[in-house]
Amino acid sequence: MKIRPRRNRKNEAIRSLVRENIVTANDLIAPLFVLGGTGIKDPISSMPGQFRFSVDILVKEVKELHNLGIKCISLFPAIDEVLKDSWAKESTNPNGLYPQAIKAIKDACPDMMVMTDVAMDPYSSDGHDGFVDPKTGEIVNDQTLEILASMAITQAQAGSDIIGPSDMMDGRVGFIRSALDQESFQGVSIMSYSSKYASSFYGPFRDALDSAPKSGDKKTYQMDFSNSREAIREALLDEKEGADILMVKPGLPYLDIIAKLREASNLPIAAYNVSGEYAMIKAAAEKGWLDSEKCMVEMLTSFKRAGCDMVLTYFAKEMALLSR
Ligand code: PBG
Numbered sequence: 001m002k003i004r005p006r007r008n009r010k011n012e013a014i015r016s017l018v019r020e021n022i023v024t025a026n027d028l029i030a031p032l033f034v035l036g037g038t039g040i041k042d043p044i045s046s047m048p049g050q051f052r053f054s055v056d057i058l059v060k061e062v063k064e065l066h067n068l069g070i071k072c073i074s075l076f077p078a079i080d081e082v083l084k085d086s087w088a089k090e091s092t093n094p095n096g097l098y099p100q101a102i103k104a105i106k107d108a109c110p111d112m113m114v115m116t117d118v119a120m121d122p123y124s125s126d127g128h129d130g131f132v133d134p135k136t137g138e139i140v141n142d143q144t145l146e147i148l149a150s151m152a153i154t155q156a157q158a159g160s161d162i163i164g165p166s167d168m169m170d171g172r173v174g175f176i177r178s179a180l181d182q183e184s185f186q187g188v189s190i191m192s193y194s195s196k197y198a199s200s201f202y203g204p205f206r207d208a209l210d211s212a213p214k215s216g217d218k219k220t221y222q223m224d225f226s227n228s229r230e231a232i233r234e235a236l237l238d239e240k241e242g243a244d245i246l247m248v249k250p251g252l253p254y255l256d257i258i259a260k261l262r263e264a265s266n267l268p269i270a271a272y273n274v275s276g277e278y279a280m281i282k283a284a285a286e287k288g289w290l291d292s293e294k295c296m297v298e299m300l301t302s303f304k305r306a307g308c309d310m311v312l313t314y315f316a317k318e319m320a321l322l323s324r
Contacts, residue, residue, distance in 0.1 A: 021304040023297065023311075024323050025069030029115065029270070030316035033208050034058050034101040035078040046204035047275055048282045050314050052078050055101050059108045068320040072113035074164060074312055075101060078209050079122050086132060088123035091151045099158035106159035115191060116160040118152050118176065119167035120144065127213040129167035130221060139220055144169050149179035156185040164247075166193040168221040168234075174241030191270060192243040195231035195257055198222035201250045201276030208275070231257045232264050239267055247312075250274040252299060255306040262307030271303045273313040293322065 008018050033052040035042065040054035053061055062073060077098040083090040090096050098116070105114055119129040126132040130144035144167065152163045163180070165172050173192050180188050198219045206212040223230055231254075235246045246265060248257050249272035261269055281299070285292035296315045303311045313319070 021301055023300045023304055023319060025316075025320040026071065027300075027304065027308075027310050028070055028316040028319060029072045029074050029310055029312040030065050030070050031074045031076065031312055031314060032058060032061065033076050033078055034097065036080060036097050044204065044208045046207050046279055047314060048279075048286065049318075050208070050278070052208060055097075055104050058101060059104050062105050062109050062112055065317060065320070066109050066112050068317065068324065070112075070316055070320050072115055072162070072310075073105070074115040074117065075105075076117055076205075076209060077101070077122050081210070084123055084125040086125050086134065088120040088131075088147055088151070091120065091123040091147070092154045094154055094157065099154060102155060102158035102160055113161045114159065115162035115164050116155040118148050118155070118163055118165040118172075120147060120151075121167075121211045121213075122209050124211075125214070127211055128216075129218065130169055137216065139169075141169050141171075145172055145175045148172055149176050152176045153179060153183050153185070156180060156183070156188045160188060162189040162191050162245075164191050164193060166196065166249075168193065168196050168218075168223070171241070173238045173243050177242035189244040190242065191245040191247055192238040193249055193272070194235040194238040194243060194246045195254075195261065196222050196247075196249045197225045197231075197254065199225065199250050199253075199274070199276075201253070201274050204275035204279045225253075228257055228260060232260060235261050235265060239265055243267065245270055245310075247272055248308075250277060251303055251311065251313075252277045255302060258303065258306040258308055268309040269307060270310045270312060271306075271308045273299065273303065273311055273315070275314065278314040293318070297322070 035052040037054045038056050041057050042052040044050045121129045130139040133140050245268045247270040248254050251271035251273040281292055281295050284290040
């Protein structure tokens with residue numbers, strides 16, 4: 001045999017020379033949960049190692065992440081049940097928990113990029129990402145756009161660097177882009193959750209925010225997991241509407257979509273390695289069935305290999321610590 005591929009794997013030195021993809025803190029975005037009160041670090045039972053932080057503790061966590069080389073966090077609010085209504089009014093309260101948290105982070109750690117979530121579900125008494133018609137139960141697209149745009153402006157005013165529309169309404173990227181520009185927020189980016197599937201892997205996240213739909217499911221706006229052409233269609237629409245970065249969500253069961261999108265668009269691509277993907281590994285590790293650290297590195301590398309530029313992952317801190 002003249003050709004022996006094993007020669008390029010014969011020791012760690014050669015393996016590191018031929019290595020095509022690595023994950024560093026530069027690739028990672030850390031999702032974080034904020035709740036009201038002070039001095040709170042409340043563990044999320046279905047996501048071992050993840051917490052709901054009150055703003056004072058959250059700020060310390062953000063500084064720690066920044067010291068580890070993490071450049072961006074993605075923030076989600078756990079809103080008090082009494083503040084939820086069908087219009088998600090609390091989402092546009094400039095003195096609400098979310099704007100307060102964004103301001104506190106930017107004051108304490110101005111170099112940390114803060115990505116904020118645009119969707120109604122954390123504030124909605126219906127637990128849906130869009131406005132629910134009380135008569136028909138339908139998620140009303142165009143009325144929702146108005147709410148999402150004011151939400152985005154409230155977040156930009158508080159200091160958000162990147163708006164992350166995760167709602168999957170039609171036309172929302174263009175609508176939000178125009179609204180931001182009209183208010184002179186031309187410099188605020190949009191990372192669109194462009195190919196977001198109706199997935200059962202979001203379960204632990206919905207526990208963390210108590211945001212599961214009160215009735216029905218999200219299948220009229222999030223995508224059918226049987227489809228891939230539709231994902232590219234959604235992503236290219238978001239690109240045309242002005243998205244700066246595209247996202248595929250969930251991550252691991254959708255690596256094929258990432259690879260296809262890499263061919264179809266020249267925009268940077270993010271994957272969201274969602275709560276259920278994190279919980280699976282943590283749960284198996286607790287049972288002694290998997291090595292959590294090794295599976296983390298393998299899984300995060302698979303996103304880079306598939307064509308991602310960045311990954312939103314609950315493993316961000318662990319991975320940053322490891323790759324120091
Ligand atoms: C909702 C939203 C969800 C996630 C991020 N934004 C859940 C959903 O669509 O129901 C899930 C993230 C995760 O599971 O880690 N706008």
